[in-house]
Structure formats: structure tokens, C-alpha cells
Amino acid sequence: MGIVMLITFLFGVGPLDPVLESESPYLILFTNTGSTGVAIFLMIVLFLLIFSGNITALATTSREVWAFSRDRGLPGSTWMSKMNQRWHVPFNAVYVTSFFTGVLSCINFGSTLAFNIIISLSLLALLSTYMISIGCVLLKRVRGEPLPIARWSMGRFGIVINSFAFLYSAFAIVFCCFPAGLPVTPGDANWAPLVWFFVICVALVSYVTYGHKHYTPPVMYVEGRRAAGVGLQTTA
Structure with missing residues (x-):
């Protein structure tokens, strides 16, 4: 689907000079439809997709913070690992995630360069x-070592797909480190x-000073690896 969208975009965007100079090239594509109504409709669709994407990103990130706190991997884990039993939502983790997201977003008011440096990570x-x-x-x-029992497995194709995914990620990381153009300036x-x-x-510093003393890796709770008398993680 991404390739289809890319081809559509390239054929419909028009002359390249205005696109390269624009901060929002997709707006030029929308206006090239020749219809104000269609352009507005596409903008609404894009807005809804971005809004929905932000909700899913917040849900994912907050639950990662909650899970890491549940394993006592973060300072303040006792508070951040609390789960609202009525809504089944880790509200404290959501609050922490939203707060730091807002703080990082405010950097853009002072320096666009600094903001781009952070999000480039x-x-x-x-x-x-x-x-x-x-x-x-x-x-x-x-190594031929057994994996924990899962509800779904790729079977004998797993090692092929895992190998491709690992090599592709390594290949992409190398190119992610190159500058966008030459000559390179701080900007x-x-x-x-x-x-x-x-x-x-x-x-690493966080792990040495705090994590290795408090963090409990999830593998300690896997059936077959769990020590006698050790129960599953619990949250308030």
C-alpha cells in the first residue's frame, strides 16, 4: 500500500520546485486535484489519521512505561505501575507519558533544530x-534451543523471516546515520x-545505578524458567 501511495503521490504532485520549497508537500498534491472540496476532504481524512495515530502511539507508549514499571525498571515504579481496575487503563503511566511528550514538544518553540535532533532518534x-x-x-x-510456548508460530519459516528482518534492520541503521546532503552544516x-x-x-548508567538492583526481567516469570514459589507480577 505504501508503494501504491508513493507512486500516486509522485505522479500527482506536479512540478518539483514548489514541492521542494514547501514545508507541507502533501498540501500541493491535494490542491492539484483541482477541487477545493476534494482537497478539504483529503485534509480531514489526513487529520483523522494523524489523530488516531497519536492515540495509538500514546496507548502503546504508556503501556510500555507501565510494563517496565511493573518489573521495577524505572524510578517511581510503584506509582507508575498502578492499574485502574475499572477501566483497565494505567492512568499514571498515561499521565507521565503525556507530560514528557508535552515537554519535548515545547522545545520546538525555542529551536526547531533541537527539536529535529531529538525526534531524529x-x-x-x-x-x-x-x-x-x-x-x-x-x-x-x-542454537536449536526451545522457545517459550506461543499461541502462534511461523514454524520452519521463522528462522528465515527472523534472519531477513535482522539483516534488513542492520542495513537500514547504517543508512540512517548518513547526512541528508553535502556539504554538512550544523543546521x-x-x-x-x-x-x-x-x-x-x-x-547504561541508569541500569548500573538503579536497574540491576530492582529490575526483574520478565523471563523470570516464564513457565519452565520460573523459580519455585515465584508468582506472576501483580499490580495495584
């Missing part, structure tokens, strides 16, 4: 975490690798 962070999780599964498959440099390295250093 997202792709490298996603790909690197994919490589870690997929790589661990792939390593166990290569258009690719700061993602530096921010990525900084976050990794902060995470």
Missing part, C-alpha cells in the same frame, strides 16, 4: 530495539547517531 531507536529482540530469538533458533547534519549514543549511555 526515533528510527534508530526502533531499528536497534528490533535487532535486539529479533536477534535474541534468532540466536536461540540457530542540516544528521544528529541521530549522537543522540542515539547519548541515550544508550544514559540507559
